[in-house]
Amino acid sequence: MWTIGKLTVKEMISKRIFLITIIMTLIFLALYGTAIYFAGKEGAEAGDGGQGTEAFLMQQFVASQLLGVGLYFSSFITALLAIMSSVSAISGEVSSHQIDTWLMRPISRSQFVLGKFLGLAFLLIAYAISLFFSIIFLHQGIGAEWMALDIEPFQMIKAVSVFAIQPFVLVAFGVLLSTRMTTLNAGIVAIILYGAAFIGGFIEQFGAVVEKTSLVNIGIVMSLVFPIDSMYRKMTILLFDSADNPLSIAQGGMFTSISTPGNIMVWYAVLYGAAAVVFSIYSFKNRDV
Amino acid sequence: MDVIQTKSLTKTYDGKGGISDVTLSVGEGIVYGFLGPNGSGKSTFVRTLLGLLQPTGGEGYILGEPIGTTKSREQVGYLPELFRYPDWLTGKQLLESHAELCKIPARQRSRRIEEVIELVGMAGRETGRISGFSKGMSQRIGLACAILNDPKVIFLDEPTSALDPIGRKDVRDLMVYLRDQGKTVFLNSHLLYEVESVCDNVSIVHQGEIVAQGAWRELMMTEAQVEIVTAGTGAVQFPPFIKSWQKGNEEEGRTRWILQLEDERDIPKILHHLSSGKVDVHEVKPITPHLEDVFMHWVNRKKESAYVDNR
Numbered sequence: 001m002w003t004i005g006k007l008t009v010k011e012m013i014s015k016r017i018f019l020i021t022i023i024m025t026l027i028f029l030a031l032y033g034t035a036i037y038f039a040g041k042e043g044a045e046a047g048d049g050g051q052g053t054e055a056f057l058m059q060q061f062v063a064s065q066l067l068g069v070g071l072y073f074s075s076f077i078t079a080l081l082a083i084m085s086s087v088s089a090i091s092g093e094v095s096s097h098q099i100d101t102w103l104m105r106p107i108s109r110s111q112f113v114l115g116k117f118l119g120l121a122f123l124l125i126a127y128a129i130s131l132f133f134s135i136i137f138l139h140q141g142i143g144a145e146w147m148a149l150d151i152e153p154f155q156m157i158k159a160v161s162v163f164a165i166q167p168f169v170l171v172a173f174g175v176l177l178s179t180r181m182t183t184l185n186a187g188i189v190a191i192i193l194y195g196a197a198f199i200g201g202f203i204e205q206f207g208a209v210v211e212k213t214s215l216v217n218i219g220i221v222m223s224l225v226f227p228i229d230s231m232y233r234k235m236t237i238l239l240f241d242s243a244d245n246p247l248s249i250a251q252g253g254m255f256t257s258i259s260t261p262g263n264i265m266v267w268y269a270v271l272y273g274a275a276a277v278v279f280s281i282y283s284f285k286n287r288d289v
Numbered sequence: 290m291d292v293i294q295t296k297s298l299t300k301t302y303d304g305k306g307g308i309s310d311v312t313l314s315v316g317e318g319i320v321y322g323f324l325g326p327n328g329s330g331k332s333t334f335v336r337t338l339l340g341l342l343q344p345t346g347g348e349g350y351i352l353g354e355p356i357g358t359t360k361s362r363e364q365v366g367y368l369p370e371l372f373r374y375p376d377w378l379t380g381k382q383l384l385e386s387h388a389e390l391c392k393i394p395a396r397q398r399s400r401r402i403e404e405v406i407e408l409v410g411m412a413g414r415e416t417g418r419i420s421g422f423s424k425g426m427s428q429r430i431g432l433a434c435a436i437l438n439d440p441k442v443i444f445l446d447e448p449t450s451a452l453d454p455i456g457r458k459d460v461r462d463l464m465v466y467l468r469d470q471g472k473t474v475f476l477n478s479h480l481l482y483e484v485e486s487v488c489d490n491v492s493i494v495h496q497g498e499i500v501a502q503g504a505w506r507e508l509m510m511t512e513a514q515v516e517i518v519t520a521g522t523g524a525v526q527f528p529p530f531i532k533s534w535q536k537g538n539e540e541e542g543r544t545r546w547i548l549q550l551e552d553e554r555d556i557p558k559i560l561h562h563l564s565s566g567k568v569d570v571h572e573v574k575p576i577t578p579h580l581e582d583v584f585m586h587w588v589n590r591k592k593e594s595a596y597v598d599n600r
């Protein structure tokens with residue numbers, strides 16, 4: 001299992017796409033940093049004029065929006081990478097017949113699937129966590145005083161943990177699909193579900209704003225079917241919602257949350273991922289390769 | 290104990306193709322040929338034994354362990370027909386990964402890897418990436434992989450498909466070397482001459498069924514012929530057990546005959562008969578039958594018996 005896991009990690013790293021991803025990520029971070037830098041400077045200059053609640057509200061809103069944008073985009077790239085790398089995990093090896101020489105070794109099918117999953121999950125979670133902290137540090141650091149939000153370390157830990165659930169679920173789900181489908185089909189299914197989860201999340205937010213329970217329910221059902229978007233929203237709440245900040249609601253907006261997923265949703269997502277792993281093992285057990 | 294044993298092992302794809310009802314046992318220290326044209330089910334059979342395919346019927350054992358279990362694969366090596374290895378690894382890294390999977394103790398790994406690289410004639414080229422390997426080199430590294438864990442039984446599925454004549458000879462030598470070490474080699478091949486030169490026992494398969502099984506020598510004796518050159522140009526009295534013969538050309542007062550035999554072992558009796566009939570014999574040459582003919586002989590025989598059975 002560990003050998004397969006190690007090989008999976010090495011394979012990903014050795015691919016050209018890995019290098020491209022790293023470079024593109026750095027470019028993204030550089031752009032984000034630049035944007036934050038200028039926004040922070042402008043904000044500080046504009047903020048000099050007025051003191052008081054209004055200015056403070058304004059600052060909090062803009063700053064959390066900008067952080068929200070950065071994190072949302074990060075979660076989006078992570079999701080895409082998680083889907084792309086996992087939907088071929090098994091099916092790719094089967095169709096190229098490379099799997100034959102691994103599976104003829106004295107390892108079980110479940111060890112193979114677990115190894116693949118662990119390797120991919122490790123990489124994607126590592127990527128998600130680095131991206132998360134890069135964004136936070138850029139935002140809090142380069143954004144300087146004006147940009148900085150009051151986020152406690154413990155809050156950050158909680159938020160990043162929830163942020164990491166997303167690649168975990170997506171990798172588990174992608175691997176599950178790839179035990180049964182061709183790479184292309186699995187990719188299409190995963191992307192569509194991801195899109196549906198995104199729209200479901202949006203409908204839920206919208207429903208909460210206009211106070212329509214049926215819309216909220218649609219969103220909730222969608223996040224049960226594919227608990228991805230709900231994890232992003234839970235993360236933003238953990239990050240922005242400090243108890244001693246009565247204005248936290250005001251920080252909302254497109255990239256943060258109004259209708260809030262409960263803690264139970266977090267456990268649901270973790271179980272969902274774990275179940276996907278169990279099902280992949282089961283699904284691959286007696287399959288012809 | 291039999292190294293490989295199957296009882297009515299069957300693997301069909303939705304009821305079609307594949308291979309059906311294979312019962313065989315392969316002993317230790319031999320090269321066993323699994324011989325048949327393309328599409329006859331050879332690869333299916335081996336892949337079922339290795340647990341890559343789920344049998345649809347019957348049972349199979351490798352070294353006494355039921356197929357499909359991890360234990361049954363502990364002492365096994367395999368070179369697939371469609372060999373593809375992760376091309377981002379170097380040859381050596383590939384072998385290292387496999388050594389890890391086979392749980393070869395870390396201390397012995399590098400020495401064993403060097404050994405097998407030497408054995409398959411890849412020394413000096415093992416540090417290149419597999420993506421830069423020719424098909425022949427990939428096949429050699431595949432062979433190295435197959436024998437890496439010093440397995441008791443090695444499955445080779447068309448092991449020379451990508452090799453040149455020298456490579457083919459190397460593989461043949463390797464098989465003989467393995468057999469001499471007491472290993473069992475299970476060779477899938479559609480090339481009769483490949484099987485002929487090394488196999489002790491064979492199964493002949495055709496359209497997913499075994500049509501003949503046994504020692505290669507015995508299976509080959511089906512169509513024994515002998516060429517005899519006698520003095521004189523007249524008729525010769527052959528022993529009554531020779532059912533048919535053909536007269537060949539006459540040269541310098543000698544005549545060439547081709548005799549159809551029931552059994553190769555009859556040759557001394559013929560000579561005895563001729564010499565007691567005062568016929569001078571200048572030349573005796575057993576004719577090895579055309580391999581394709583032997584093959585067709587068994588296929589046809591199976592068909593005939595099936596025809597009789599069906600009536």
Ligand SMILES: Nc1ncnc2c1ncn2[C@@H]1O[C@H](COP(=O)(O)OP(=O)(O)O)[C@@H](O)[C@H]1O
Nearest residue numbers: 302306307325326327328329330331332333334
């Ligand atoms: N995955 C598969 N699905 C359906 N039919 C298959 C599959 N693999 C092989 N077959 C069929 O099974 C038969 C045996 O194939 P194979 O075992 O590859 O033969 P060989 O190795 O002797 O050339 C062929 O008729 C082939 O078409």
Ligand SMILES: [Mg+2]
Nearest residue numbers: 331332333370
């Ligand atoms: Mg074949």
